[in-house]
Amino acid sequence: MEDCVYTTITGAAGNAAYSFIPLLAQANPFEKPMYLSLLGSKGTVEKLEAIKMEIEDCCFNSIRGVYVTDDPDKAFGNSHWIIMMASIAKPKTVLERSYLLKQNVLIFREHAISLNKYARQDAKIIVVSNPTNTLAMVCRKFAPNIKTENITCMNRIEHNRAVGKILRAFPNAHLDLNKLTLWGNHSESVGTDVSRIELPSLYDINTFKKDLIEFVRFRGQNVLRARGEPSCLSAAKAVLDQIQTLLRPSKYGEWTTLGVESKGYYSFPKNLFCSLPVQVKENSQFEIIKDLTIPKELEGLFQTSIQELINERHLVEEVLNNSE
Structure with a gap:
């Protein structure tokens, strides 16, 4: 069987993920073929399917397959790397960090619980959503099966x-x-x-x-x-x-x-x-x-x-x- 890297991207229907996916596929930092698991919020599957079509049409040599879902319990299995970009809808103006945190902490609790159940214990997790440092703490709290050293945030x-x-x-x-x-x-x-x-x-x-x-x-x-x-x-x-x-x-x-x-x-x-x-x-x-x-x-x-x-x-x- 081909040696592949499985990568999950949460918040995959958002603008940050849309910018990140082609950079990842083109650079292929793992120097191995990749399978992508794209997790979106409820109701975004159609948009995720469109992103999957675009990835396929880009003909990236590094991408072997793309899976899309809005169910966290189905997104993290087998993944070696998990890029956590899920967030509330991005603000058009400057918002208080406390507002952003109050909304995103519940998203991260849900995702971290699923991570703890289904992700590989050696998975590497990068928290991108804001406030990134504190959301990494939330991830650690609700995913104790993942080594703390495998969780970093995007400073x-x-x-x-x-x-x-x-x-x-x-x-x-x-x-x-x-x-x-x-x-x-x-x-x-x-x-x-x-x-x-x-x-x-x-x-x-x-x-x-x-x-x-x-x-x-x-x-x-x-x-x-x-x-x-x-x-x-x-x-x-x-x-x-x-x-x-x-x-x-x-x-x-x-x-x-x-x-x-x-x-x-x-x-x-x-x-x-x-x-x-x-x-x-x-x-x-x-x-x-x-x-x-x-x-x-x-x-x-x-x-x-x-x-x-x-x-x-x-x-x-x-x-x-x-x-x-």
């Missing part, structure tokens, strides 16, 4: 935004960005740390660093205001990059940024997911880089991230208690 988009800004600022420089670090929550409290990167001399490098921090913090909201929709293409590319990062062990002395369970490091309470520096190991496992010093200019944002995630955890508990 990669901030990492990519920082990389893009740096490369545009220094287009002719040969830069080693393998120690770029993003700290905290996927929110306006995220902190971009270039303290271990050797940047070319500028007339005012400190001003550039401050501008970079502010750029990454507000980039998502600026896209939403300008486009009337949340980031989709850049989010899709970030998911692909996160898969590729997890598939390639880090070189000695290098690290990257992932949204992972904190395990209590860097003052983050246990069981919270946050953006931290990690070294990727074999089989898509990783180790948190310990004992780094957080730059003073990021300490305020760092503490804000911690409090945000604690508050979101309390809100999750409230929503779950009220839904019983």
Whole structure:
């Protein structure tokens, strides 16, 4: 039998998935044929069938088959990778995170319960929906059969935004960005740390660093205001990059940024997911880089991230208690 990778995409009828699927199929980061399982919300099967037709018409060499369903209990069996993009209808304007969380936590509880019953215990899960860090916590809570180390959340988009800004600022420089670090929550409290990167001399490098921090913090909201929709293409590319990062062990002395369970490091309470520096190991496992010093200019944002995630955890508990 052909050695294939089974990949489930939730929220598959949405714009983010529509942007992600062709990137995944074209890049084929697994370097093996793929079967896709597309999970949508109730009433989206016809739309999913249309997406399946388009995938077939693209003639991707990597895709061996596509299965569509609106039943979570039928979506996760055999999947090696699960990309969780399910969300309420995307807002046209900036919404409070609390509103988004209240709606999405119930979706994620349902999906995580199905994951726990039917998914492979070694499945790799990437949570994309927002608030991504706290929804990863919900997934972990209701899918205890999945190893915590196999659940990551999509803080990669901030990492990519920082990389893009740096490369545009220094287009002719040969830069080693393998120690770029993003700290905290996927929110306006995220902190971009270039303290271990050797940047070319500028007339005012400190001003550039401050501008970079502010750029990454507000980039998502600026896209939403300008486009009337949340980031989709850049989010899709970030998911692909996160898969590729997890598939390639880090070189000695290098690290990257992932949204992972904190395990209590860097003052983050246990069981919270946050953006931290990690070294990727074999089989898509990783180790948190310990004992780094957080730059003073990021300490305020760092503490804000911690409090945000604690508050979101309390809100999750409230929503779950009220839904019983």
